[in-house]
Structures are given as structure tokens and as C-alpha cells.
Amino acid sequence: MSLPHPSPDPARPTLFSDEAWVEVLSAMDRTYADLVDYQERLERQNAELQEMRTFLTAILSSVSDVLIVAGRTGQVEQVSRSVLTLTGRPEAQVVNAGLVELFAEAQRPVLAALLQGVREQRRSASLECDLLTAEGMEPLELSAAPRLDERGRVDGYVLTGRPLGALRKAYAGLSESHDALKTAQAFLVRNEKLASLGRLLAGVAHELNNPISFVYANTHALERYAGKFETYFAKVQAGASREELIALRQELRLDREVANLREAINGARDGAERVRDIVEDLRRLSSDGAGEKVAFDLAETARTAGQWVMRGMKQPVTLDLSSLRRVEVLGRRGHIQQVVMNLIQNSADALEDRADGRIRLSLGAEGDRAVLVVADNGPGVPEAVRASIFDPFFTTKPVGRGTGLGLSISHKIAEEHGGSLALIEADEGAAFRLDLPLAGGVA
Ligand SMILES: Nc1ncnc2c1ncn2[C@@H]1O[C@H](COP(=O)(O)OP(=O)(O)O)[C@@H](O)[C@H]1O
Ligand SMILES: [Mg+2]
Secondary structure (H helix, E strand, C coil), X not given: CCCCCCCCCXXXXXXXXXXXXXXXXXXXXXXXXXXHHHHHHHHHHHHHHHHHHHHHHHHHHHCCCEEEEEECCCEEEEECHHHHHHHCCCHHHHCCCEHHHHECHHHHHHHHHHHHHHHHHCCCEEEEEEEECCCCEEEEEEXXXXXXXXXXXXXXXXXXXXXXXXXXXXXXXXXXXXXXXXHHHHHHHHHHHHHHHHHHHHHHHHHHHHHHHHHHHHHHHHHHHHHHHHHHHHHHHCCCCHHHHHHHHHHCCHHHHHHHHHHHHHHHHHHHHHHHHHHHHHHHHHHCCCCCCEEEEHHHXXXXXXXXXXXXXXXXXXXXXXXXXXXXXXXXXXXXXXXXXXXXXXXXXXXXXXCCCEEEEEEEEECCEEEEXXXXXXXXXXXXXXXXXXXXXXXXXXXXXXXXXXXXXXXXXXXXXXXXXXXXXXXXXXXXXEEEEECCCCC
């Protein structure tokens, strides 16, 4: 814009031409328009700046993590409100203080070295550091990043820190309840073991009682016979006459008692053998947990399992074992016996209020598998719980009666044997199918 030149002598007014005036006026107009434009831009930028500041303040006051902005020399420029809350210091005391002074004295050299590294390598770094607080210290998971200016030079630091105290407390709480849960679980597993041991012992006690009383009765008889023979031999020693001895022999019925003697001995031996067999069964049940898998007759094991559960039972239940035929499987006999006992016990529990309760075991071979089915005529498993019955601790029985572990343990044992255990469809009641690998492969 070229304005008309004023006269060099101010005392002498100069006359401008019309064109010159027009030019002046339009120049003023333009300048004014420029000014308005500039003013508007300034206001817009001010508003933006204000918005940005509000935004930043909102962030700084709402983040729960620690946020510290520091300058190149490490003096604090701005902090989130959480820093003031944690340290219990007013903003004026924190801002402009040295950044490292906010932290525990012993850690300051490490922190200073870390910041130097951040500056030199222009890379973030992190460490665990204790922020000095009103109550003492708060451990922080601290991460420091370089703050760059518009030319990309390091102009300061941005530090973020996650307070670990609350987190640690939460972790400690979590691990405490985890431990409590584990203890409770171990307790329940032990309970189930004790419960099955209890059932087993009830059966064993009953089972042992018979042969033992048999042995007792026979020893009593043997004692009586011994008395008679002693009387007779005393007479012989005393030199009794032949006639006297014959009479005594008849009186004491010695000839019949000799035969009875043999019977009593056989009886006592049978009883003792039965006791030995039971002990042998028990030994097998308890000792083959970690042992090698062997071939054994599943029918026999199922029969033993059935007998033992039945003996421990109070209500009358018919146990039908007539369709058990010899099938050799490969596995740990004691464990499999435990599975069959669990299944029969569950059926027996389901039949508790019934007078005509019936449990039927059937065994056959399909391909290379032995298939044992335990079926009962109880109420069956309701649709709603079918999916849960194999879950550990799932039980529909009252507290103290069921632990909900029987089926889950049984399922695990079946799988460990390369077999399976499943609830199958049945016309009435419930039916469980256990399949196991045959000892000799395909039947
Ligand atoms: N023969 C069955 N008839 C009906 N319900 C059964 C039968 N067997 C198992 N169940 C159901 O499965 C649940 C889980 O069985 P189990 O794991 O042996 O635990 P528990 O016998 O301790 O309850 C039982 O509580 C019962 O509801
Ligand atoms: Mg059970």
C-alpha cells in the first residue's frame, strides 16, 4: 500500500487529490477488516486454549494413577490431583520442587540415573519406586517417558505411576481366599474319602463278622470235644477196664464227636480262609493305586463291589448280578472296584425310599472294550442336573450325606484307564455306563 506522501513542510497544508483520498479510505477499510479478522482468530484460539486447559485439568484431576510432568532439569511442572492426595501436600509445595524429592531418599540416585537414561536414549523406562506420602510410603510402578519439544528435542519428562499398595493388598486378599478355598477343597476331598472308607468299613465289618463268629462257634465246639477226650484219656491212664472204657465212650458219644471234630476243624478253616480272602480284597483295594495295570475279571470285581455296598446298607434292595459274565480288562483293580462301588452306592441312595428298589449290573464286550452298565429303578437324574453330575462337589444330597465327588473321581479314574464313564438313556431310573479297554484287545 502506498500512501500519498505528506508535504515536507507541515505548516503548509497540502491538498490531496480525490484519488488519493479514495486510496486512503480503502486502505483504512482493509486494515480494519484485517484487524477484525485477527481479533476473531484470536478469540477462536483463546476458546480452543481454554477448552484444552479444561480438558487437561479434568484429566489431571480424575486419573487415579500418578501423573507428573517435569521440566528438563527435573523440576515438577504439573501433577495430577492424585499426587496431591497421596503426598498430602499442597500444589504450591509440589510444583517447582525437584522431581526426585517426591520419592524415598534411598531410591533417589536410582531414579536420577533412570531419568538420565530416558533423556539420553529418548526412550521410556520403568522401575518400582516409593512415593513419600502423608502416612509413609506408597510403592509405585513408575514409568518415565521423555517429553519432546516441537523440534523433537527432550524438553522434560512425563512420569506415570500405578500405586501398588492397594493392588498388593487385593492380591494378598485374593491369595488368602484362594488358600482358604484350597483348604476347604482338600477338606471336602478328605471327607469324601472318609465317607467311602466309612461305607467300605461298614461292609468289611459285616463281612468279617460272619466268618469270625463261625470260627468262634467252632472253637467252642472243639473245646467241648477236647474236654470229653481229656476225660476219656484220664480214664485210660488210670487203667480202667475195657468194659468201663466202652461204656464211657458211649456215654460221651466219642465216635460221633470224632466226626464232629473234623467238621469243626473244617469249619474253622473255612472261616479263617474267608477272613483271609477279605483281607486280600482289602489289600488289593488299598495297595494298587500307583501300581502297574494288570488283567483282571471285571465281573468278579463288580460282584465284590456290589456285595460290599449291599452289606453296608439298611433298606432292602435287590442287587441283580445275574448278567455278569467273565470279561477281562486291563487296569488297577482297586480303583475300578471303587468306581463300581460309587455307582452302586449312588443307585442305592436314589432308591432309599422305595420298597421295590432294584439295581442291575450287566457286563459285556463291544469291540475292544468291556462295557459295564449299572442301572436302577429309582427316580433317575432330572434333565436340569444331567450336565452337572460329573462336576466336582455337585450333589443333590443333604449336607453330610453327599460330597459330590463320587462321580467326578470315578470319571477321572475311568479316563486314566483309557475308558469312559457316562450317564446313558434308560427306560426307567438311571443307568451309568463304564467302558474299559479289554485285557486282550478285541474280544
Ligand atoms: N443313580 C442315580 N440316580 C439319581 N441321581 C443320581 C444317581 N447317581 C448320581 N446321581 C446324581 O448325581 C449327583 C452326584 O453324584 P456323586 O458325584 O456321586 O456325589 P454324591 O453321591 O456325593 O452326591 C448326586 O447327588 C445325584 O443327584
Ligand atoms: Mg456318590
